[in-house]
Amino acid sequence: MRIDLHTHSNVSDGTQPPAELIAAAQHAGLDVVALTDHDQTAGWVQARQAAAELGVGFVPGMEITCQDHQGISVHLLCYLQDPGYQPLLDELDLSRNSRVIRAQRIVDRLAEDFPISWDLVSEHCQPGATVGRPHIADALITAGVVESRNEAFANILSARSRYYVGHPAIDPRDAVRLVLEAGGVPVFAHPAAALRGRVVPEATFHEMIDVGLAGVEIHHRDNSAEGKRFLARLAKQYDLIVTGSSDYHGAGKLNRLGENLTEPDMLDRIIAAGTGAQASL
Ligand code: AMP
Numbered sequence: 477m478r479i480d481l482h483t484h485s486n487v488s489d490g491t492q493p494p495a496e497l498i499a500a501a502q503h504a505g506l507d508v509v510a511l512t513d514h515d516q517t518a519g520w521v522q523a524r525q526a527a528a529e530l531g532v533g534f535v536p537g538m539e540i541t542c543q544d545h546q547g548i549s550v551h552l553l554c555y556l557q558d559p560g561y562q563p564l565l566d567e568l569d570l571s572r573n574s575r576v577i578r579a580q581r582i583v584d585r586l587a588e589d590f591p592i593s594w595d596l597v598s599e600h601c602q603p604g605a606t607v608g609r610p611h612i613a614d615a616l617i618t619a620g621v622v623e624s625r626n627e628a629f630a631n632i633l634s635a636r637s638r639y640y641v642g643h644p645a646i647d648p649r650d651a652v653r654l655v656l657e658a659g660g661v662p663v664f665a666h667p668a669a670a671l672r673g674r675v676v677p678e679a680t681f682h683e684m685i686d687v688g689l690a691g692v693e694i695h696h697r698d699n700s701a702e703g704k705r706f707l708a709r710l711a712k713q714y715d716l717i718v719t720g721s722s723d724y725h726g727a728g729k730l731n732r733l734g735e736n737l738t739e740p741d742m743l744d745r746i747i748a749a750g751t752g753a754q755a756s757l
Pocket residue numbers: 489514607608609610625626627629630725728729
């Protein structure tokens with residue numbers, strides 16, 4: 477069984493519509509794929525239908541943008557949550573709205589030095605999609621400023637850049653609680669991605685575990701080797717679900733579908749725990 481539990485469509489910052497992503501998953505020889513767009517679930521219906529037509533197993537999910545009390549970015553994956561659970565939807569609305577304001581501020585700063593505008597960024601973002609720096613990167617590519625998203629993230633869009641602006645986001649403990657209330661299964665995404673920026677201290681893991689964190693995404697290309705060893709110890713100590721996945725973003729990132737996989741018994745645990753939505757296997 478080839479199971480990849482972390483992918484993005486153009487409902488957030490991936491480059492393919494959900495149905496195309498599912499076709500790509502089939503082409504990559506995956507048996508099961510989860511769609512985990514940032515901060516929304518608008519792609520589930522299309523993905524589920526394509527998965528049924530192509531005979532691919534589908535797990536509905538999402539990746540929630542969070543920030544801990546020290547301002548460190550945390551991404552929380554969740555699976556099988558009720559997509560209509562209003563308290564969670566309210567938080568996601570706040571988050572997506574603050575992303576728009578923040579992206580506009582980044583563009584304002586960039587526009588002082590580069591030929592880009594909010595209109596150009598909007599052309600690279602599907603209506604209603606969760607906007608992020610990758611869409612700004614795409615506008616910078618069109619404007620001839622950089623050649624790839626990767627190049628943009630390496631300098632002018634990095635968190636260390638003078639053009640960078642952050643945005644407020646939900647505390648990871650509150651996100652874990654809301655996911656559980658929605659019948660979902662919360663899994664900490666790429667928890668040891670040291671190259672992306674600061675990683676949370678061990679205390680944050682314990683705080684999240686205390687409120688019901690169910691799993692950790694260990695097998696992910698951005699986790700450091702040392703971080704993976706730490707996570708494996710933590711998972712053993714607290715009997716956490718362990719996942720592996722690609723974090724595929726279509727043409728927007730080097731990550732390839734199926735480059736990391738989740739063991740079938742771990743998917744079984746997710747399915748046993750999730751009560752807010754159905755997987756189609
Ligand atoms: P934001 O959510 O606006 O802060 O932007 C972060 C998003 O950018 C993440 O979800 C990643 O998928 C994406 N990202 C981060 N680094 C890179 C990179 N080097 N190349 C392409 N996309 C990236």
